[in-house]
Amino acid sequence: MSEQSLRKVVVVNGPNLGRLGVREPEIYGHANLETLRAKCAQWGKGLGLDVEVRQSDDEAEVIHWMHQAVDEQTPVVLNPAAFTHYSYGLADAAAQVSDAGLPLVEVHISNPAARESFRRHSVISPVATGTIMGFGFDGYRLALEAIAVRVKNVG
Numbered sequence: 001m002s003e004q005s006l007r008k009v010v011v012v013n014g015p016n017l018g019r020l021g022v023r024e025p026e027i028y029g030h031a032n033l034e035t036l037r038a039k040c041a042q043w044g045k046g047l048g049l050d051v052e053v054r055q056s057d058d059e060a061e062v063i064h065w066m067h068q069a070v071d072e073q074t075p076v077v078l079n080p081a082a083f084t085h086y087s088y089g090l091a092d093a094a095a096q097v098s099d100a101g102l103p104l105v106e107v108h109i110s111n112p113a114a115r116e117s118f119r120r121h122s123v124i125s126p127v128a129t130g131t132i133m134g135f136g137f138d139g140y141r142l143a144l145e146a147i148a149v150r151v152k153n154v155g
C-alpha cells in the first residue's frame with residue numbers, strides 16, 4: 001500500500017500521559033510517550049494506517065482535536081486520562097466523533113475498574129465505539145486493529 005493511501009488515525013492522550021515512564025511506573029510501565037509514538041506508528045503501518053500520536057494536558061486542546069477529527073473524518077483512539085472521570089465537555093466532543101460514524105476507541109493503559117473508586121466511572125465510555133483497558137501499551141495496538149477492521153483495511 002502506498003503512503004498516500006494510508007488512512008489517517010489520531011491517537012489522543014490526555015493529562016499527565018506526557019509523564020509516561022516517570023509517573024507511577026508500577027502502574028503505567030517504564031516506557032515513555034516517544035516509545036508509544038514509535039510503537040503506534042509501526043503497528044499502524046502494518047495495518048495500513050497513518051497514525052499520529054498526540055498528548056495534551058489542556059482540556060480545550062483535547063476537545064479541539066475531537067472537532068478536528070470530525071471535520072477531517074479521522075478515526076480516533078482516545079486515552080482521556082483523568083478527563084475520563086469528569087469531563088462532560090470532552091464527552092460531548094467525543095460523542096460528535098462517534099455520531100459522525102467514525103470509530104472512537106477509548107483506551108486505558110491500566111485497568112481503572114480495579115483501582116480507586118473515582119476511576120470506576122467513565123463519562124466517555126457511553127459515547128465510545130468501545131473501550132480497551134488493562135493491557136498496557138498493547139491496548140493501543142488492539143484499538144488500532146479494531147479501527148483497521150472497521151475502516152476495512154484488514155479482516
Ligand code: DQA
Nearest residue numbers: 080081082108109110112119
Ligand atoms: C488512565 C487511567 C486514568 O484513571 C488516569 O487518570 C490516567 C491514565 C490509564 O491509561 O490507565 O491518567 O487513563
